Amino acid sequence: MDSFSFWFFGGCALVGATLVALMPRLVHSAFSLVLALIGVAGLYWGLGADFLGGVQLLVYVGGITILFIYGIMLTPRDATRTKLTALLFPGLIAVVPVAVMLHLAWQGLAVAFHAPAELAEPQPTVDAIGRAFLTRDQYLIPFELASLVLLAALVGAVFLARRRKES
Amino acid sequence: MDSLVPFLEGAWGWATSSAFTFSMILSVLGVVAFISVWAMFAVWLERKASADFQVRLGPNRVGGRFGLLQTLADGLKLAFKEDLIPRDSDKFLFAVAPAVAFCGAFAAFAALPFTPAITALDINLGVFFIVAVTAIGVIGVLMAGWSSNNKWSLYGAMREAAQLISYEIPSALALMVPVLVTGSLNLKEIVGFQCLPSDGVLDKEGLVYLSDHGWLAFYSPWTFVAFIVYYIASLAECKRAPFDLPEAESELVSGFHTEYSGMRFSFFFLEEYGMMFVVSAVAALVFLGGWQPLPFISLNMGGFLGNLFFLGVFLAKSVFLLWVQIWLRWTLPRMRVDQVMVMGYKYLIPISLFALLMMAVYEHWGVRYLPGLF
Numbered sequence: 001m002d003s004f005s006f007w008f009f010g011g012c013a014l015v016g017a018t019l020v021a022l023m024p025r026l027v028h029s030a031f032s033l034v035l036a037l038i039g040v041a042g043l044y045w046g047l048g049a050d051f052l053g054g055v056q057l058l059v060y061v062g063g064i065t066i067l068f069i070y071g072i073m074l075t076p077r078d079a080t081r082t083k084l085t086a087l088l089f090p091g092l093i094a095v096v097p098v099a100v101m102l103h104l105a106w107q108g109l110a111v112a113f114h115a116p117a118e119l120a121e122p123q124p125t126v127d128a129i130g131r132a133f134l135t136r137d138q139y140l141i142p143f144e145l146a147s148l149v150l151l152a153a154l155v156g157a158v159f160l161a162r163r164r165k166e167s
Numbered sequence: 168m169d170s171l172v173p174f175l176e177g178a179w180g181w182a183t184s185s186a187f188t189f190s191m192i193l194s195v196l197g198v199v200a201f202i203s204v205w206a207m208f209a210v211w212l213e214r215k216a217s218a219d220f221q222v223r224l225g226p227n228r229v230g231g232r233f234g235l236l237q238t239l240a241d242g243l244k245l246a247f248k249e250d251l252i253p254r255d256s257d258k259f260l261f262a263v264a265p266a267v268a269f270c271g272a273f274a275a276f277a278a279l280p281f282t283p284a285i286t287a288l289d290i291n292l293g294v295f296f297i298v299a300v301t302a303i304g305v306i307g308v309l310m311a312g313w314s315s316n317n318k319w320s321l322y323g324a325m326r327e328a329a330q331l332i333s334y335e336i337p338s339a340l341a342l343m344v345p346v347l348v349t350g351s352l353n354l355k356e357i358v359g360f361q362c363l364p365s366d367g368v369l370d371k372e373g374l375v376y377l378s379d380h381g382w383l384a385f386y387s388p389w390t391f392v393a394f395i396v397y398y399i400a401s402l403a404e405c406k407r408a409p410f411d412l413p414e415a416e417s418e419l420v421s422g423f424h425t426e427y428s429g430m431r432f433s434f435f436f437l438e439e440y441g442m443m444f445v446v447s448a449v450a451a452l453v454f455l456g457g458w459q460p461l462p463f464i465s466l467n468m469g470g471f472l473g474n475l476f477f478l479g480v481f482l483a484k485s486v487f488l489l490w491v492q493i494w495l496r497w498t499l500p501r502m503r504v505d506q507v508m509v510m511g512y513k514y515l516i517p518i519s520l521f522a523l524l525m526m527a528v529y530e531h532w533g534v535r536y537l538p539g540l541f
Contacts, residue, residue: 027313031260034306050292054299062302063332066309070328073313073321124291126352 013039248429265434268307272441323422338400358457362465401446
C-alpha cells in the first residue's frame with residue numbers, strides 16, 4: 001500500500017476518533033465517528049481487504065452511524081452538551097487499556113520492521129471469503145449460527161415495535 | 168486510469184509515480200467535468216420534458232429556440248448569488264454539508280466504466296463499491312438538515328435517512344441477482360458476460376457475433392423482476408418522485424436544503440443529478456448490456472472510433488433511463504411517508520428476496536426461462 005493513502009486514511013481515523021471523544025456536542029461526535037470509520041475503511045482498502053473495506057462503508061457508515069445520528073437529531077440542540085471535565089474520570093479508567101494496546105502495537109511494529117521487503121500482490125478477496133463461508137470444514141457453522149442470531153434479533157425487533165391492541 | 172499509466176510511461180517516457188499522479192488528477196478532473204456538463208444537460212432535459220408533459224413551452228430564450236443554454240445561465244446566476252448562512256445555524260457543519268453530499272455521487276462515478284477502455288477506477292468490487300459509497304451522500308443530507316436549525320430541514324433530512332436505509336436493502340438484493348448469474352462484482356465483467364458468445368471466447372476476430380446470454384434483463388424472468396425492483400428502489404435512493412419526500416415542496420418548503428442558496432445549493436443539485444446518472448448507468452450496465460447496442464448481437468470494436476461508438480450507446484441508454492425517471496416524476500403523485508415504508512418493506516424486499524432465491528434455484532438446475540422447456 002502506498003504511503004500517501006496510509007497516512008491520509010490513518011490520519012482520518014485518528015483525527016476522527018479523537019474528535020469523537022472530545023467534541024462537546026453529541027451530534028458533532030457522531031459526525032466525527034463517520035470520519036473515523038471512513039478512515040478505517042480506507043486502511044482496509046489499502047491493505048488489500050477490499051471487501052472488508054466495502055462492508056465497513058456499507059454497514060458502519062451507511063447503516064449504523066446514520067441510525068445514531070437519526071436518534072441524536074431528535075434530541076434538543078443544547079441538551080446534549082457535555083463538559084470536558086465530566087470526561088476526566090472515564091478518561092482515567094481508559095488509560096490502562098490504551099497503555100496495553102500501545103504496548104501491543106509497539107511489539108507489532110517491532111515485527112513489522114523485520115518483515116520481508118517484497119510483499120505479495122494483494123488478491124481479490126470476495127470470491128475467497130464467499131467460498132470460506134460456505135465450506136463445511138471452514139466457516140459454514142459459525143456463519144449459519146451468526147445468521148440465526150441476526151434473524152432472532154430481527155424477529156425480536158419486529159415483536160417489540162409491533163402495534164399493540166388498545167386495552 | 169490503469170491504461171493511461173503505461174501509455175504515459177511508454178510514449179512520453181514518464182516516471183511511474185508522476186504518470187500515476189498525473190492520471191489520477193486527470194481522472195478526477197474528468198469526473199468533475201462530466202458531472203457538471205451532465206447536470207446541465209439533465210436539468211435542461213427535465214425542464215423541457217416537464218414542459219411537454221404539461222403542454223407548456225419550457226425554456227426557449229437563452230441559446231436558441233430550444234433554450235439549450237438556459238442551465239448555463241442559471242448556473243452563472245447561482246455562482247454569483249450571495250452565500251447566506253443563517254445566524255443560528257451550526258456554521259461549520261452547514262458549510263461542509265454540500266461537499267460531503269457531493270462526495271457520495273462523485274465516488275460512485277469513479278467506479279463506472281463508460282466503455283471497455285474508459286474507467287476512472289477499475290476495481291473488482293464494482294457494484295458493491297457503488298452501493299457502499301452512495302451512503303456517504305446521506306450523511307451530507309443529515310448534516311445539512313440538522314445544522315440548518317430549521318424544522319423543515321430536519322424533517323426532510325430524517326425522511327431522507329429513513330428512506331435511504333430502507334431502500335438500500337431491496338436495491339442491493341436486486342443487484343445480487345445478476346451478480347449471482349455472472350459470478351462477478353466487476354462491472355466490466357458483468358457487461359462482458361452479457362456479450363459472451365456461445366463458445367465462451369470474448370475477443371473474437373469478427374466484428375459482429377451472436378451472444379449466448381443477451382442482456383441480463385432478458386436473461387431470465389427473475390433477472391427481469393430484479394431489474395424492475397432495482398429501478399424502483401433507485402428512484403427512492405436518489406429521492407426522485409414519487410419518492411421525493413425529503414424535498415416535498417408542498418409540505419416542507421424545500422426539505423433539507425431550505426436554508427441553502429447560491430453555490431452551496433447548487434452542490435446539492437449536482438449531487439442529485441449525479442446520483443440520477445449513477446443509478447441509470449448501473450441499471451444500463453448491469454441489466455441492459457452496457458455499451459452493446461442490441462440484446463443478443465454483440466459488436467467487437469476497439470480503438471478510438473470503437474470506444475467512441477460504445478460511449479455513445481452507453482450514454483444513450485443512460486439518458487433513456489433518466490428520461491423514464493423524468494416521465495415518472497411528472498406522471499405519478501408523491502407517496503405518503505407510510506406508503507413509502509410499506510412499499511419498501513412489504514413489497515420490494517420480499518419480491519427481491521424471492522427473485523434471488525428463484526434465480527439460485529434456476530441456476531442450480533441450469534434453466535433460464537421455464538423449467539423443463541428451455
